[in-house]
Amino acid sequence: MTHINIEPLRNRIRKNLKLLKPWIQRENVSCYRVYDWDMPEFPWCIDYYEGRIHAAEYATRHPLSDEDYQYWLTACKEVFIDLFQLTEEQLYLKLRERKKQGQYEKVNDKKEFFTVKENGLLFQVNLQDYxxxxxxxxxxxxxxxxxxxxxxxxxxxxxxxxxxxxxxxxxxxxxxxxxxxxxxxxxxxxxxxxxxxxxxxxxxxxxxxxxxxxxxxxxxxxxxxxxxxxxxxxxxxxxxxxxxxxxxxxxxxxxxxxxxxxxxxxxxxxxxxxxxxxxxxxxxxxxxxxxxxxxxxxxxxxxxxxxxxxxxxx
Ligand SMILES: C[S@@+](CC[C@H](N)C(=O)[O-])C[C@H]1O[C@@H](n2cnc3c(N)ncnc32)[C@H](O)[C@@H]1O
The missing domain is CATH 3.40.50.150 (Vaccinia Virus protein VP39)
Known part of the structure; x- marks a missing residue:
């Protein structure tokens, strides 16, 4: 197994959050982007939605073997859960199918809607089904x-x-x-x-x-x-x-x-x-x-x- 160092991902998200903090406090928003493929080895687009995390994996030719990929994925999940103090249910992953490049895994039909706030207005979002x-x-x-x-x-x-x-x-x-x-x-x-x-x-x-x-x-x-x-x-x-x-x-x-x-x-x-x-x-x-x-x-x-x-x- 190749050595996978997950710490740069943790540090970058921490840094982004620190930079965003004054802006988050000033703006009336409860959903925002915290990481956007900032580092090539972590091809994620990560959005915070009112206490939940939506992490979408970008289509990329992952150089990792299947075994290493599973290790990498588990390590990334642990970072998200730890940094944002989430339960497993509050983490919504949209993973790319590894064989069919560019396609997401099938979407769900859980009808789990919740409300987020933006500029004093409310919107229904669904992190799971679409x-x-x-x-x-x-x-x-x-x-x-x-x-x-x-x-x-x-x-x-x-x-x-x-x-x-x-x-x-x-x-x-x-x-x-x-x-x-x-x-x-x-x-x-x-x-x-x-x-x-x-x-x-x-x-x-x-x-x-x-x-x-x-x-x-x-x-x-x-x-x-x-x-x-x-x-x-x-x-x-x-x-x-x-x-x-x-x-x-x-x-x-x-x-x-x-x-x-x-x-x-x-x-x-x-x-x-x-x-x-x-x-x-x-x-x-x-x-x-x-x-x-x-x-x-x-x-x-x-x-x-x-x-x-x-x-x-x-
Ligand atoms: C990328 S979203 C648009 C985003 C939207 N402007 C916003 O800011 O939230 C694409 C939307 O276009 C709609 N759509 C696609 N083709 C259409 C068509 N020919 N006529 C009307 N709506 C269409 C889809 O149903 C979908 O809701």
Whole structure:
């Protein structure tokens, strides 16, 4: 067995926590990133969620033998449990299958939801059953910005997932919010998030639709703020065509801009690491790269997403 020294992992997480401590105390958050593949030999993405730890293993060609890997994994778990004072049940591991690179092990169906707090708002998360938890922590700053700009505005949230941008907008006093997603599961989750924050749904609509098709309908009101944060690719039996953010973003942004009010703003974001925003958009619209200001303090990976504000030219 090769010698595996686990101490650097422990020390790095400790150091990260120490650096984050003043920020955690200042911000009203109970979920944040504590480690993000800071060291190549520990390919983890570790998030703290209200007394629990969600540790996802990155796809990597692990140089360890099966026996060493099991030893390494046990040692990592012990570090997480020890550092965060967890019970076994409070540690949620998403492991990559070692043979099929890039795939997570099967997800569960335990329906174990609990509530986390962010900027004074509450969100349901589930660390067990899905690949993602219900709340993408990297968009915390943009959510806050949307909340601060939403008073009396009509806000549209496309590819909305569990509706966190919509909840922030509603809490910020949006006149209406419109939340569009293809998945009933996530729209129901969004509904729960609205309820949790005591935001009545009367002026907030949740719409099950393919964003591409929905944008083609001419009858929507103009929106003052639009959030467009699509997945990198989307293939679904429920849609006529597939979606690929690199290939399809120009056409989609042009369609979205038709629904934006004269003085409105579109926030467009993608997590696709190799993404290149097409030059033609700069000629047609007023485009600003706001990536850096939208990356939260707890993310050391400053390329976790890219983000632009896009407006009509004056
Ligand atoms: C990466 S998440 C979006 C994250 C979200 N913007 C947020 O900040 O929480 C992808 C979402 O897009 C939805 N989706 C995928 N393809 C879609 C389509 N063609 N039309 C509408 N929603 C779609 C999925 O159901 C999922 O909820």
């Amino acid at each position: 690949l993602d938890t219900g709340l993408f922590l990297d968009h915390r700053p943009l959510r806050k910005q949307v909340m601060q700009e939403s008073k009396d505005k009509h806000v549209l949230n496309l590819f909305a997932y569990t509706g966190s941008f919509s909840v922030y907008a509603a809490a910020g006093g949006a006149f209406t919010t419109t939340t569009v997603d293809l998945s009933n599961t996530y729209l129901n989750w969004a509904k729960e998030n609205f309820k949790l924050n005591q935001l009545p749904l009367a002026r907030h609509s949740l719409i099950k639709a393919d964003v591409k098709e929905w944008l083609k309908q001419p009858s929507h009101r103009p929106f003052d703020i639009i959030v467009l944060d699509p997945p990198t690719v989307s293939k679904s039996k429920m849609t006529k065509t597939n979606f690929d953010v690199q290939t399809d973003h120009v056409a989609m942004i042009q369609d979205v801009m038709r629904h934006l009010s004269r003085d409105g703003v579109l926030y467009f974001s993608t997590n696709y690491r190799d993404f290149i925003l097409d030059e033609t958009l700069f000629q047609t619209f007023e485009v600003n790269n706001i990536t850096l200001q939208t990356i939260p303090n707890d993310f050391r990976n400053k390329k976790i997403h890219y983000c632009w504000s896009i407006r009509h030219q004056p």
